[in-house]
Amino acid sequence: MKAEIITIGDELLIGQVIDTNSAWIAEQLNLIGIRVVQITSISDHNDHIIKALEESSKRAEIILMTGGLGPTRDDITKDALCEYFNTKLAFNQDAYKNIERIFKLRGFRITPLNRAQAEIPENCTMLLNANGTAPGMLFEKDGRIYVSMPGVPFEMKSLMADHILPRLQPLSLLSIIHRTILTQGVGESFLAAKIEAWETNLPVNIKLAYLPQPGIVRLRLSASGHDRHSLEKQVDESVKELYQLIPEYIFGEGDDTLEEIAGKLLKSHGYTLATAESCTGGYIAHLITGIAGSSAYFKGSVVAYSNEIKENILGVKPETLEKYGAVSEQTVQEMAEGIIEKFRVDCAIAVSGIAGPDGGSEEKPVGTTWICVQTPSGSITKKFTFGEHRGRNIRRAALAALDLLRVKVTG
Numbered sequence: 001m002k003a004e005i006i007t008i009g010d011e012l013l014i015g016q017v018i019d020t021n022s023a024w025i026a027e028q029l030n031l032i033g034i035r036v037v038q039i040t041s042i043s044d045h046n047d048h049i050i051k052a053l054e055e056s057s058k059r060a061e062i063i064l065m066t067g068g069l070g071p072t073r074d075d076i077t078k079d080a081l082c083e084y085f086n087t088k089l090a091f092n093q094d095a096y097k098n099i100e101r102i103f104k105l106r107g108f109r110i111t112p113l114n115r116a117q118a119e120i121p122e123n124c125t126m127l128l129n130a131n132g133t134a135p136g137m138l139f140e141k142d143g144r145i146y147v148s149m150p151g152v153p154f155e156m157k158s159l160m161a162d163h164i165l166p167r168l169q170p171l172s173l174l175s176i177i178h179r180t181i182l183t184q185g186v187g188e189s190f191l192a193a194k195i196e197a198w199e200t201n202l203p204v205n206i207k208l209a210y211l212p213q214p215g216i217v218r219l220r221l222s223a224s225g226h227d228r229h230s231l232e233k234q235v236d237e238s239v240k241e242l243y244q245l246i247p248e249y250i251f252g253e254g255d256d257t258l259e260e261i262a263g264k265l266l267k268s269h270g271y272t273l274a275t276a277e278s279c280t281g282g283y284i285a286h287l288i289t290g291i292a293g294s295s296a297y298f299k300g301s302v303v304a305y306s307n308e309i310k311e312n313i314l315g316v317k318p319e320t321l322e323k324y325g326a327v328s329e330q331t332v333q334e335m336a337e338g339i340i341e342k343f344r345v346d347c348a349i350a351v352s353g354i355a356g357p358d359g360g361s362e363e364k365p366v367g368t369t370w371i372c373v374q375t376p377s378g379s380i381t382k383k384f385t386f387g388e389h390r391g392r393n394i395r396r397a398a399l400a401a402l403d404l405l406r407v408k409v410t411g
Contacts (some may be wrong), residue, residue, distance in 0.1 A: 001172050003029050004060040005039045008067035008077055009151060012041045013026035021066045021156055028165060032173035033224075034062065044068055049080035053146070061144050062168065067151035069134035071113040078137075079150060082121050084137055090122040095135045098128055126150075127163040129306040131155045136163060174358065175228040178212075179235050181219040181242060181254055184403045188212045191219075191249070196244055204232055215399035243261040251403060258402040259287040265409045266297040266347065273376065273405075274343040275301040276314055276335040279369060285399045298360050304335065314338030327352050327364055329381050332372035340374060347409070348374045349401045356390045369397045373404040378407055379409050 003024050004291040005331050019041060037059050042048040049068075056063045061392045068077030082088055095119035103110050115132045120126055127136030127147075128345040132155040139146040147164055149156045158240055183191060188210050192199075199208050204227050211218035221238060243250060251259055265272055275284045285301035307326055310316040315338040316331055324330045335350035353369030360366035367386040372379060384400055386393045 001034050001062065001066060001174070001254065002037045002060040003034050003062040004037060004056040006049075006056060006063065006065045007039070007041045008044060008049060008065060009041075010043050010074075011311075013043055016337055018105075021151065021153055024157065025064055025066075025160065026154070028160060028357055029062075029240055030176050030178065030180055032165060032169045033174040033176050034168060035174075035176065035224075044074050044076055046076055046080045046083070049077060050084050053080075053084050057142070059128045062171075063144065063146045065146070066156050069112075069117075069150045069189070070150065071117055071133070074401045078119070078121060079137070081124070081131060081137065085121060085123055085141065087121045089119040089122045090118050091292070092118050092126050092135070093118060094128065095126055098135070098411070101131045104204075126399060127159055129155055129159055130162065130319065131158045138164075138167075146246050158365070173226060174224055175226065175231055177223045177228070177231050177235055177302065180254055181221070181239060182248055182252045182254075183217045183219065183246065184215060184258065184399055186217065186246075186249045188217050189244070192216055195219075198241055202238060205231075206238060213397040233338065251406060255293075257287075258399055258406065260291050262402050262406045262409070263291050263294055263297060265406060267293075269409060270296050271346040271409065272299050273349070274299045274345045275401075276339040276341045276348065276350040277301060277303050278310070278335075278351060279355045280303055280351050280394050280398050280401075281305065283394050284349055284351065284401055287398055287402065297346050302339060302342075309315045310335060314342070325344075327354055327370055329370055329372075329383065332370045333379070333381055336372040336374045336379065346376055347405065348372075349405055351397055351401055353384075353386075353393070353397055355393045355397075356388055367393050368398075369393070371401045371404060373401065373408050375405075375408045377408065377411060380404055 005022045007019050007022055012019050022039045029036055066073045069191040083315045099114055099118055111116040117331045120137055124137040124139050127138055129135050129338055134150045137148045149159050189347050194282055206221055206223045209220045211220055221235055221356050223235050225231045232384055244407045251258055277284055288298050304314050307321050311318055314335050316334040320334055332352050336348040339348045350372040354360050354364060354366050356366035366388050369384045374379040
């Protein structure tokens, strides 16, 4: 069974509001085996709404709409629905009682505009909105289901959970399973070449998607079929083969993050950590401290952006900087040693590089970054050349550093 999502609102089209509703709805539909074939954003215009409904009915059996149900004059979705379904607005007593309940709780007086929200298309099924004054509306026409919901995310989610998903789930005979494998330290094209044979031999009902972002490539396997247990087994076997093929690049699955995984490893070993950062400007420390409970293993950071701080705070030798430069293997090694001694920790990350967009040379182009990780079992120092975009270089350097830490602590 196929579904289409339509979001209504000029605020979406001018970039004033980001459409998060569609992503959430699509995720929920996938979980019950309903495939989303299209997502459309349209303006608050009667003709646009009707045209979107006409076109979506040719592609999908389920059409879910959000937006345009507020009390103000620019909210015209109900009028458009009346025209499309050849009906008229009628006062709904149950919807009005819900408005009275909400306004009583808030201590507000009901205005004529608020009362008008209880007027809904006569031939729809009213879906009570426990969190707001605009009810949801369900229509059936030519074997298709149409649902109109408020655009306010928490109101929409409540309607989906309480009314819509329970109605839709029995209609789906298909199971869809997604599993996402997270990789670091390898580019998308190189990764594709590495796993080409494995991808070619995937079962026909399993599709692979490459989802790259700075420093990470996610591999999402999507399997569809009628027997969920068999699908899960099929996906497990494919993922097991992938782990055997590229174990050096896989660091987690799903919503895992490198900072979270590295933190768990440090905690399990009883290690403490500090960072000495130059080009990343404290971003590694920011990622680490974004994890709840990180104070158990993270002691602090020095942002040694200038050579003066590298020398005076971290103890990098002047002759090292003069001979090899701030962006060098020798400098990051001395930065790591200095932060360990100063903070009395077990592990250290030290980073120095040329983030860009200027500052590079023929010998050390923009993106050149040296990272040193020291742990009780030894140290590793590695050179990277990331690229020319400053923001991406900082992000990629931080993730590379955390991955080196993960690898080194894992042993």
